[in-house]
Amino acid sequence: MADIVQTAVRNNLLRLMTPATFSAISTHLDVVDLPRAFELSEPHEEAEYAYFPETGIASIVARSPQGQHAEIGIFGRDGMTPAAVVLDAGSDPFSIFMQVQGDGFRISTALLKSLLDQDADLKNLLGRYVQALSVQGAFTSLSNAVHHIDERLARWILMCHDRTDGDEISLTHEFLSIMLAVRRPSVTTALHVLEGRKLIYSERGMVIVRDRPALEEFAADAYGESEREYFRLLGPYS
Amino acid sequence: MADIVQTAVRNNLLRLMTPATFSAISTHLDVVDLPRAFELSEPHEEAEYAYFPETGIASIVARSPQGQHAEIGIFGRDGMTPAAVVLDAGSDPFSIFMQVQGDGFRISTALLKSLLDQDADLKNLLGRYVQALSVQGAFTSLSNAVHHIDERLARWILMCHDRTDGDEISLTHEFLSIMLAVRRPSVTTALHVLEGRKLIYSERGMVIVRDRPALEEFAADAYGESEREYFRLLGPYS
DNA sequence: ACCCCTTTGTCTGATACCGTACCGAGGGTC
DNA sequence: GACCCTCGGTACGGTATCAGACAAAGGGGT
Numbered sequence: 316m317a318d319i320v321q322t323a324v325r326n327n328l329l330r331l332m333t334p335a336t337f338s339a340i341s342t343h344l345d346v347v348d349l350p351r352a353f354e355l356s357e358p359h360e361e362a363e364y365a366y367f368p369e370t371g372i373a374s375i376v377a378r379s380p381q382g383q384h385a386e387i388g389i390f391g392r393d394g395m396t397p398a399a400v401v402l403d404a405g406s407d408p409f410s411i412f413m414q415v416q417g418d419g420f421r422i423s424t425a426l427l428k429s430l431l432d433q434d435a436d437l438k439n440l441l442g443r444y445v446q447a448l449s450v451q452g453a454f455t456s457l458s459n460a461v462h463h464i465d466e467r468l469a470r471w472i473l474m475c476h477d478r479t480d481g482d483e484i485s486l487t488h489e490f491l492s493i494m495l496a497v498r499r500p501s502v503t504t505a506l507h508v509l510e511g512r513k514l515i516y517s518e519r520g521m522v523i524v525r526d527r528p529a530l531e532e533f534a535a536d537a538y539g540e541s542e543r544e545y546f547r548l549l550g551p552y553s
Numbered sequence: 554m555a556d557i558v559q560t561a562v563r564n565n566l567l568r569l570m571t572p573a574t575f576s577a578i579s580t581h582l583d584v585v586d587l588p589r590a591f592e593l594s595e596p597h598e599e600a601e602y603a604y605f606p607e608t609g610i611a612s613i614v615a616r617s618p619q620g621q622h623a624e625i626g627i628f629g630r631d632g633m634t635p636a637a638v639v640l641d642a643g644s645d646p647f648s649i650f651m652q653v654q655g656d657g658f659r660i661s662t663a664l665l666k667s668l669l670d671q672d673a674d675l676k677n678l679l680g681r682y683v684q685a686l687s688v689q690g691a692f693t694s695l696s697n698a699v700h701h702i703d704e705r706l707a708r709w710i711l712m713c714h715d716r717t718d719g720d721e722i723s724l725t726h727e728f729l730s731i732m733l734a735v736r737r738p739s740v741t742t743a744l745h746v747l748e749g750r751k752l753i754y755s756e757r758g759m760v761i762v763r764d765r766p767a768l769e770e771f772a773a774d775a776y777g778e779s780e781r782e783y784f785r786l787l788g789p790y791s
Numbered sequence: 792a793c794c795c796c797t798t799t800g801t802c803t804g805a806t807a808c809c810g811t812a813c814c815g816a817g818g819g820t821c
Numbered sequence: 822g823a824c825c826c827t828c829g830g831t832a833c834g835g836t837a838t839c840a841g842a843c844a845a846a847g848g849g850g851t
Contacts, residue, residue, distance in 0.1 A: 377695045381774040385698040387691040398687075402680035408688060408782055435670070442640035449636075449687040450646060453625040456694030457615045460623040460734035463807075487828065496698035498809060503830060519817060519828065536619040544646055701837070725798065736839060741800060757798065757847060 319344060319420075326367040326392045326419065327552035328444055336437050340430055344420040349373075353413040356397045361406045364421040367395045371417015372478050374494065375452075376410045384410075385459065385496035387452045391417065391478030393545065393552040394444060400424050401431065401441040414494075415475065415485060443548040451541040459496065462537045465505040467495055469534035472515065472522055477542070477553055482524040509533070557582060557658075563630045564605040564657065565790040566682055574675050578668055582658040587611075589654040594635045599644045602659040605633045609655015610716050612732060613690075614648045622648075623697065623734035625690045629655065629716030631783065631790040632682060638662050639669065639679040652732075653713065653723060681786040689779040697734065700775045703743040705733055707772035710753065710760055715780070715791055720762040747771070 319341045324330055329337065349355075349371050356362040358378065366373075368391050375388040375396075387409070390396070399407045431438050458467050471494060475484045488506070492499040506517045514530045516523040524530065531538060545552070557579045562568055567575065587593075587609050594600040596616065604611075610629045616622045625647070628634070637645045669676050696705050709732060713722045726744070730737040744755045752768040754761040762768065769776060783790070 375691075377691045377778075379692075379695060379699070379774045380777065383695065383699040383774060385695040387694050399684060402684040403677045404681050404684040404786055407684065408778060409691065432673070439641045443642050445683070445687075446637060446640040446642040446645065449683075449690065452687065452690055452694060453613075453615045453647065454617075456625050456690060456697055457617060457621065457623045457734075459694055459698040461617070461621040488830095489828075496695075498811095499829085500810095500831075501808065507830090517829095536617045536621060539618065540615075540646060548642055726800095727798075736841095737799090738801080739838065745800090755799095 325369045326395070327549060328393075328395055328440065329367055329420070331440055331549060333436050336430075336434055339434070340422065340427075340437075343422045343426050345422070347419060347421045349413045349417045349419055351413055351416040353416075354410070355413065356407075356409070356411040358408045358410055359406050362397045362400075362424055365395060365397060365400055365424050365427045366419055366421050368392055368417055368419035370480070371413055371419070372415040372475055373411055374414040376412075376493075377408065378410065383496075384493065386494040387455055388448055389414070389451075389474055389478070390448065391415075392419075393478060393549075394448060395441070397424070398445045398448060400427055401438070401445050403428075414490065415479070440549075447541070447545040447548050450544045454541040458537050464495065464497055464501050465508045466534055466537045468502065468505045469509060469514070469530055470537040471495060472509075472524065473527075473530060473534055473538050476524050476527065482527075484522045484524070485520055486522055487520050563607045564633070565631050565787060566633055566678065567605055567658070569678055569787060571674050574668075574672055577672070578660065578665075578675075581660045581664050583660070585657060585659045587651045587655045587657055589651055591651040591654075592648070593651065594645070594647070594649040596646045596648055597644050600635045600638075600662055603633060603635060603638055603662050603665045604657055604659050606630055606655055606657035608718070609651055609657070610653040610713055611649055612652040614650075614731070615646065616648065621734075622731065624732040625693055626686055627652070627689075627712055627716070628686065629653075630657075631716060631787075632686060633679070635662070636683045636686060638665055639676070639683050641666075652728065653717070678787075685779070685783040685786050688782045692779040696775050702733065702735055702739050703746045704772055704775045706740065706743045707747060707752070707768055708775040709733060710747075710762065711765075711768060711772055711776050714762050714765065720765075722760045722762070723758055724760055725758050 321337045355366050355373055372389055372391045374386050376384050376386050378384045396411050399405055458470060488499050488502040491502045509515045510517050513526060514533055515525050559575045593604050593611055606629050610627055612624050613626045614622050614624050634649050635645060637643055696708060726740040727737050729740045747753045748755050751763060752771055753763050
């Protein structure tokens with residue numbers, strides 16, 4: 316692909332690369348569309364491409380043998396996939412797919428791997444991202460264990476809002492119920508709670524953030540820790 | 554410390570190091586006792602030492618601002634801490650402490666870090682471990698979200714049993730309740746369920762595995778995925 | 792022997808969430 | 822306009838788990 320100017324890029328990891336690393340990697344980046352439900356990586360399969368989203372949101376979902384599932388993390392312009400490339404692990408047991416459509420860059424995993432082997436700065440940068448991601452997963456786990464549905468929903472909306480440009484996030488209740496690992500009607504009522512408190516507007520296929528500070532206050536104990544850790548490791552991404 | 558023979562070591566990561574790496578690292582390993590409740594690393598603090606347990610079990614716990622907590626993973630002779638050293642992240646936001654007493658080796662993190670920088674094989678090995686650990690965390694998250702207490706308890710006993718020599722695991726209900734992020738009396742009744750099905754014996758301060766295959770069957774959907782991933786990446790550890 | 796502290800067992804009522812079912816509303820297509 | 826499919830709202834009974842309190846049992850120290 317032609318010239319990509321680093322300062323015009325929105326993906327935070329690409330932005331944080333040293334100029335030398337960026338120019339090495341950018342010649343191999345392809346621009347790609349990332350439509351909703353697009354699979355970035357499938358469980359137990361070695362991914363052909365690594366993706367660095369510019370916009371949109373991707374979801375990382377773990378599935379049990381009997382088909383139960385729960386989201387363990389999300390990323391957008393703050394991240395990349397697959398983490399397994401960074402750790403030389405080949406594959407991971409998760410589904411990773413787009414949940415809010417967007418666009419971004421891709422690069423063959425083989426190429427990225429060889430760049431990682433030659434470039435300690437890059438390995439270090441992506442290593443820090445892997446840590447941030449796994450911390451996010453850990454706090455998702457905590458939240459699944461101890462927080463009520465409406466708080467978890469608030470947390471989740473905030474995390475999407477962080478990775479979105481406006482205040483509108485296009486999502487169905489069905490989708491949210493999968494992410495939070497609850498029944499679909501539970502999402503409906505939880506959304507009503509947030510709406511009743513004037514924190515959001517809820518429309519067909521769409522959640523609109525109305526009062527972000529109040530939403531953060533509502534999510535309170537559920538939101539913030541993993542964001543602080545990301546900031547410490549990689550700075551702001553919005 | 555004097556000579557440590559690699560084949561006599563029980564920690565799986567130490568065993569899997571190349572002979573060259575092992576001889577480089579082993580001269581810096583100190584033998585340490587790991588009593589119950591010993592803190593291997595504190596949240597947001599850069600650890601002074603890295604630990605490779607030989608026996609015993611350590612717990613990784615995330616804590617929310619308001620003091621809620623949940624375990625996100627455990628390790629014993631299958632692992633090491635802190636993962637942050639491998640990822641060059643400095644610290645992580647978790648408490649890591651011994652839960653079943655044991656012993657192991659320690660090395661200064663500074664030294665381990667410099668070894669990692671010079672030794673791609675070592676970085677690769679520990680990178681795969683970090684992946685295994687974060688997959689374990691992901692499935693803990695899934696389990697917190699979708700499984701009942703008695704299944705989660707069964708899973709947890711199995712994970713401890715994997716890292717223990719006999720069938721006896723010394724643990725109080727109080728402790729288990731923290732790990733599973735449930736009330737202490739819920740642990741008591743869940744243990745009664747497992748005992749009633751003749752899967753375990755439960756004594757004061759002790760859980761004894763009685764019928765492991767049946768326990769695995771009972772845990773069914775909750776147990777196995779992360780173990781398979783560890784095996785793929787690092788082989789057997791028991 | 793006694794005391795005391797830790798650990799475990801049990802009870803009561805409350806509640807958050809589930810499974811399932813059904814219906815209505817929005818919005819595209821012909 | 823008529824149709825259909827997706828999506829959202831609501832209702833009902835059932836239950837896993839919670840919150841909190843209290844009592845009994847194990848076991849070490851003096």
